[in-house]
Amino acid sequence: MSYFNDLQFDLTAKFGADSFKFSTTPAGDHAIDTTKEFVPALLKYLKEYAGFNFLMDVCGADYPTRAKRFDVVYHLFSTTGSRRLRIKAQLSEGESVGTATTIWKAADWFEREAFDMFGILFQGHPNLRKILTHHQFVGHPLRKDYEADQQQHCNSVLPIRFDNTPEQSGDQLDSRYMAINIGPSHPAMHGTLRVMAELDGETIVRAGCEIGFLHRCFEKMAETHPYNQVIPYTDRLNYCSAPMNNVGYCKTVEKLMGIEIPPRAQALRVILCELSRIIDHTVSVGTGGVDLGALTAFFHLFTYREKVYNLFEKLCGARLTVSMTRVGGMAQDAPEGWFTDVLKFCDEMSDGVEEIAKLMIGNKIFIKRTEGVCPVSAADAIDWGYTGPLLRASGVNLDLRRAQPYYGYEKLDFDIPVGTQGDIYDRYLVRIEEMRQSIRIIRQVCKNMPKGDFTVRDKSIVLPEKKDVYGNIEGLMNHFMLVIKGLRPPVGDIYDATEAANGELGFYLVSDGSANPYRLKVRPPCFAIYQSFPTVVKGAMLADAIATVASMNVIAGELDR
């Protein structure tokens, strides 16, 4: 708290007393409201002198009734003391704000997204063009006056093009080089990514990527559904580890409402998250092998994934998209003997991890294909907004489970693997070690499973049990009231993040006191990571680019949302 007062003092001294409005939300988020003129200078100052080294997110919000209808919102993170800060500025239609791309490379795609979704202009952005919607799309879909189901059809595909640089226009191809297109229907592009490259022989001279082929309008869907009905949509963000998205979303809503969930619910969520982390990494490592030509590892790893599916099925009936959390806790308790099954799986999996390690990271061909390939330095990784295994592979020891512990992670004994080179090999080393650590965490939690309820019992938050709904009038009335009136968090905004399998999964939630979220912005980890792809693979071989895409573990569901 005192640091925020100090910051307030510094900023007032530097920029004058009228420039900023400092506030702390009831949930404890620090925010600075300012005008658009101050934004670039403020961001630069915060980065250089206040230690906010990460730009986590840039997004827009639309308030059509206001004089200046748009908010542009920046979320900063400082590794020293794990502090977060939100900067907000208001803009009216057609106004522009100075770009942050000159301060953080991470701002690139986030600003493009805000432009695409709201039409917010960023002055000085080199490539301010559509990113998620298709090129024939007219309008800005996340504006409140755009109907959620107003579809616009697309009948063509964009030609090969690249990002503009000061030296070169992105639309002009260089006739000296061979231009190729990979994807989106290509086995190495995981179904929905499109990579374009100019090649000199097999060396990449220029690369570009197009995304948005799986833009399913998550954020618009969230605005048109009640809070608890958003949970199934979150499953489909990172569908390789669906429960982690449920947890991240519910944690955000709970924090805004000031709910502390019971210890048993916390422990259940930790187990779900860590199981998901394991299976997410199995897919990442498995498909990483497939992209390098090793099919065996994939089939072998899928046997372990199936075992976790069985556990999920036992827990709630679904295999992939579990939707097990509710705002206020869990949907139900674990069935009898489930924790024993989980522990049994841990034993099988710890043997499995060693086999995988031998099969993949001990393999001579695998090492030759990945070691020293397309490394990313720690400074670059931070600049791009890398989080999760990729950031740690670059040598930055940042894991939100340690840096901003939640759900009792601070009491658990586990290590955070950190790489040295930031190359592809390190990324797999980190992932495999994280699987080992997740097993450790699950064992500890299962052995000390707290007794008690699996959800809070506040009748304005959680539906009563079925026996009460059918058995007594009060239960029935509570059920009706909650279904009709809906869950209503207080007016306000909040940013909360969890450590998902790919990195920081953040949710920025604005509530206007109604039953639906007013605005829900997801900060997907691989969106920040994937934007660095054209730079990272420049000068590498084409085959290395394929290995890089695989190692970034880009999941289209959360990339495009």
Next chain:
Amino acid sequence: MSATMNTHEAEAATQAADLQTATEELSKSFAFTTKLDAIAAWGQRNALWPLPYGTACCGIELMSVMGPKYDLARFGAEVVRFSPRQADLLLVAGTITEKMAPILVRIYQQMLEPKYVISMGACASSGGFYRAYHVLQGCDKVIPVDVYVPGCPPTPEAVLDGVMSLQKMIKDRTPRPWRDKWVSPYEINGQTVPSSLTSSNSRLTANKAVL
């Protein structure tokens, strides 16, 4: 000695006669075009080469279908081809967005006959719970679908059932009017139409008024 020889000759003659009769009978049976269809259908249905068009969550479940536990290979469909020229079964697994639709149509057109389409999951079949501005409300808006597999995502068992249903369709030579009447939504008389005209195409407007 000669008696034995005679016996041998007689045996050989009988065998030759038998063989001729058998061949005639066999060729008679082959002469039926329906039988040729049947044997072709037998080959087609037991050697489907799928192109896994996995775009989203269903793609992950499709991996399970291909994986060791459910093993689509048992149904003769293990040779996954990512080239449309080598595939005869398009497995649309996952949400098809408006941006993706032209690419899906192109992939479908590049596949050689006979070709089949399975739409896996709610999104591919109808847009699922994404009644949203950028999501195509079912891939059958742009390509002809033979089998729809419900679920979000469908269990691997359901997908296997879908493949078996398709095999039955091939075996029974079920008429496929949706396939026969299909024209690309992006072409009129073989010409690509500008986007302003696609809105007049019944296939696309059947879904929702275009902006």
